[in-house]
Amino acid sequence: MVTEEKSRRDAILAATVEEVVKRGIDGASIQRIAAAAGVSAGLVMYHFGSKEELINAAWVASVKHFYSRNVETGGGQAGLRHMENGFRVQFVDRDEDTPPWNLWLELWAKAARSPKLRAMHLERIAEIRRSYTQRLRAALESGEMRQDLDPELVGDLLHTLIYGLAVKVTLDSELISPERALQIGKLAVSLLRSGQPADDPGAAPA
Amino acid sequence: MVTEEKSRRDAILAATVEEVVKRGIDGASIQRIAAAAGVSAGLVMYHFGSKEELINAAWVASVKHFYSRNVETGGGQAGLRHMENGFRVQFVDRDEDTPPWNLWLELWAKAARSPKLRAMHLERIAEIRRSYTQRLRAALESGEMRQDLDPELVGDLLHTLIYGLAVKVTLDSELISPERALQIGKLAVSLLRSGQPADDPGAAPA
DNA sequence: GAGTACGCTGAACATGCATTCAGGCTGGCC
DNA sequence: GGCCAGCCTGAATGCATGTTCAGCGTACTC
Numbered sequence: 038m039v040t041e042e043k044s045r046r047d048a049i050l051a052a053t054v055e056e057v058v059k060r061g062i063d064g065a066s067i068q069r070i071a072a073a074a075g076v077s078a079g080l081v082m083y084h085f086g087s088k089e090e091l092i093n094a095a096w097v098a099s100v101k102h103f104y105s106r107n108v109e110t111g112g113g114q115a116g117l118r119h120m121e122n123g124f125r126v127q128f129v130d131r132d133e134d135t136p137p138w139n140l141w142l143e144l145w146a147k148a149a150r151s152p153k154l155r156a157m158h159l160e161r162i163a164e165i166r167r168s169y170t171q172r173l174r175a176a177l178e179s180g181e182m183r184q185d186l187d188p189e190l191v192g193d194l195l196h197t198l199i200y201g202l203a204v205k206v207t208l209d210s211e212l213i214s215p216e217r218a219l220q221i222g223k224l225a226v227s228l229l230r231s232g233q234p235a236d237d238p239g240a241a242p243a
Numbered sequence: 244m245v246t247e248e249k250s251r252r253d254a255i256l257a258a259t260v261e262e263v264v265k266r267g268i269d270g271a272s273i274q275r276i277a278a279a280a281g282v283s284a285g286l287v288m289y290h291f292g293s294k295e296e297l298i299n300a301a302w303v304a305s306v307k308h309f310y311s312r313n314v315e316t317g318g319g320q321a322g323l324r325h326m327e328n329g330f331r332v333q334f335v336d337r338d339e340d341t342p343p344w345n346l347w348l349e350l351w352a353k354a355a356r357s358p359k360l361r362a363m364h365l366e367r368i369a370e371i372r373r374s375y376t377q378r379l380r381a382a383l384e385s386g387e388m389r390q391d392l393d394p395e396l397v398g399d400l401l402h403t404l405i406y407g408l409a410v411k412v413t414l415d416s417e418l419i420s421p422e423r424a425l426q427i428g429k430l431a432v433s434l435l436r437s438g439q440p441a442d443d444p445g446a447a448p449a
Numbered sequence: 450g451a452g453t454a455c456g457c458t459g460a461a462c463a464t465g466c467a468t469t470c471a472g473g474c475t476g477g478c479c
Numbered sequence: 480g481g482c483c484a485g486c487c488t489g490a491a492t493g494c495a496t497g498t499t500c501a502g503c504g505t506a507c508t509c
Contacts, residue, residue, distance in 0.1 A: 045456085061356055063269035066496060077458050082498065084456090139355040146352040149345040149413050150267055162415050186430075193411075193419065194427050198400070201407025205399075207355050209368050213399065221400050224392075228434040251486085273467060283488045288468065290486095 046084050048074045053095040058140050062092060062147050093153060096144055099136050100161060116176040117226050120169075120195060124222030127199060128206060128215040138207045162196075169196055176229075183231045191229060198225055252290050254280045259301040264346050268298060268353050299359060302350055305342050306367060322382040323432050326375075326401060330428030333405060334412060334421040344409045368402075375402055382435075389437045397435060404431055 043051075052074035056065035067088055071078040085091040114122050148154040169192030176182040182191070202221065205213040213221075249257075258280035262271035273294055277284040291297040354360040375398030382388040388397070408427065411419040419427075 061269075061352065063267075064356075067498085068496075078497085079459075079499085080457055083458095088497065139352070142348070142352040142355055145410055145414060146267065146345070146348040149348055150270075155414060158414060159417060162418065166418065190426065190430055193423070194404070194430055197404060197407035197411055197419075197427060199407070200410045201403035201405070204351055204406045204410070205403050208351060208361060208364060211365060212368065212372065213403075217399070220396065221403060224396055224400055225431075272465075274465085284467085285469085285489075286487055294467065 045074070045076055045080065047098075049076065049081055049084060049091075050095050050098045053091055054099050054136055054140065057092070057095065057143060058136055062143050067091070089151070089153075092147070093157065096154065096157065099140065100157075102135065116172070116179060116181045117229060119172060120176075121223050121226045123195075124199070124202075124219050124226075128202060128218040128222070131215075138203045141203055142207060165196060166192060169193075180231060182229050186229060195222075195225060198222060251280070251282055251286065253304075255282065255287055255290060255297075256301050256304045259297055260305050260342055260346065263298070263301065263349060264343055268349050273297070295357070295359075298353070299363065302360065302363065305346065306363075308341065322378070322385060322387045323435060325378060326382075327429055327432045329401075330405070330408075330425050330432075334408060334424040334428070337421075344413045347409055348413060371402060372398060375399075386437060388435050392435060401428075401431060404428060 049070065052070050053065065056070050056073055059065070060069075067081050068078050070091075071081050074081075081091065085094055144154065144158070148158050166189075170189045173182065173188035173192050173195075177184065177186065177188050182188075198221070202213070202218040206215055206218050255276065258276050259271065262276050262279055265271070266275075273287050274284045276297075277287050280287075287297065291300055350360065350364070354364050372395075376395045379388065379394035379398050383390065383392065383394055388394075404427070408419070408424045412421055412424050
């Protein structure tokens with residue numbers, strides 16, 4: 038099930054992601070990954086040296102796709118609408134080749150014990166954080182956002198929400214559907230808006 | 244390092260948590276857990292039957308302590324102050340025998356692939372959710388909370404935030420300290436308040 | 450055409466693992 | 480005393496895993 042266009046190296050990376058999604062990092066063996074990629078286990082070691090490096094490389098590969106969506110995609114929207122759209126992109130409009138959230142749960146758990154993974158993760162996060170802050174500062178200056186809010190703190194809040202929703206959508210799916218995740222995200226964004234409070238917040242009967 | 248007061252069974256559970264925190268679920272071997280608890284590996288199997296059951300049992304044991312804090316502890320506060328206090332209890336006033344957050348990252352990753360763990364988790368979550376909704380409904384009725392908000396949706400938002408902060412505090416600790424986590428939590432709660440907007444929100448220079 | 454660097458394989462290796470098992474000890478009960 | 484049940488051990492078993500390695504083919508260079 039791996040596209041045969043790319044290099045063997047890329048095929049291995051793709052197979053790694055697939056296998057990790059299916060069985061978890063520790064459950065994904067080199068042998069199975071190799072089999073899924075149609076190569077020998079030796080080749081995997083030849084290219085990546087160790088399983089740890091393989092995982093790191095696979096992380097780098099899948100993270101690019103993910104974060105570029107997270108940061109760049111705004112559907113042409115500006116300001117807070119853009120932030121709302123971020124939630125949509127991440128939770129309801131996920132395209133097929135974006136790895137499912139449980140890959141991230143897996144990576145997070147591992148990163149908590151692997152300094153290298155954690156450092157790579159942190160680097161990305163810092164980048165996203167800047168982008169959030171910047172965008173929210175603009176919303177503040179345009180008057181779209183409440184004037185008494187700190188853009189950086191609000192950015193942390195929104196980004197934290199994405200993390201949390203990732204967990205909830207994966208584990209509490211009976212309670213929190215992707216659509217509900219979006220709804221929660223929109224509620225958070227709406228609370229930031231200045232102006233008439235009865236805009237489009239989460240008003241609904243129990 | 245395991246208190247010698249309790250039964251061997253409890254000692255094994257405590258050692259399991261310790262070992263999982265240190266090395267992750269897959270890294271924690273029965274043999275090492277047994278050694279840490281001062282018993283034989285055979286006894287672990289005798290009591291729990293399999294490693295999976297051991298993990299499940301350890302989860303149940305540590306979850307009790309955790310969730311009781313989460314749900315009950317309010318420091319005598321009522322309404323939204325209680326919610327704020329929840330963030331404090333979870334992030335800055337964590338007592339020593341509460342397992343660190345990375346245990347949860349571990350459990351979450353595992354639960355995504357273990358129906359049994361996931362079901363146990365979901366049960367707890369549903370309980371917490373009810374408690375949140377109930378408390379927020381009270382805040383709504385007392386007029387403390389904005390009247391246009393849906394308590395259940397707001398509850399989901401706050402609880403999601405706890406999940407997200409758990410990840411951030413564990414992985415992005417250079418960016419998000421426990422104190423900052425509390426600050427984010429307080430910001431979220433403050434946004435729910437009706438009345439004068441310039442109450443105590445996150446206003447600060449960059 | 451000899452030499453060589455690279456991509457690649459298949460088999461082998463050592464290790465660590467969860468799990469099993471035959472049996473020992475201990476306390477209570479007839 | 481004899482019996483039994485429950486707790487517990489140490490050694491053994493079988494298996495899967497990450498990693499190594501000697502060598503094969505191929506393409507490219509002098």
